[in-house]
Amino acid sequence: MAESLGGLKCVRTSKITGRFDGWDPRTVYKLEDGSRWRLARAIRRQARRMRPTARVWEDQYGLLFLEVTGIHGVVHIIQVL
Secondary structure, three states: OOOEEOOEEEEEEEEEOOEEEEEOOOOOEEEOOOOEEEEOOOOOEEEEEEOOEEEEEEOOOOOEEEEEOOOOOEEEEEEOO
């Protein structure tokens, strides 16, 4: 059974490579599975974690959100090709 979070379904789980310093619209977040993501909206929040687990969630409309273990909430993201 797939994981769910308030109407969202988990489509990917991996670790962020290196250190996670929080949310910044200029940062490309690289996961160990090779995928790369950036924020869809300009928000900033500082937090420091080393190689945290990240989950990519999808809503019913296909929008993607990133959740980082130990950080409250999820943020809207866009995949970088």
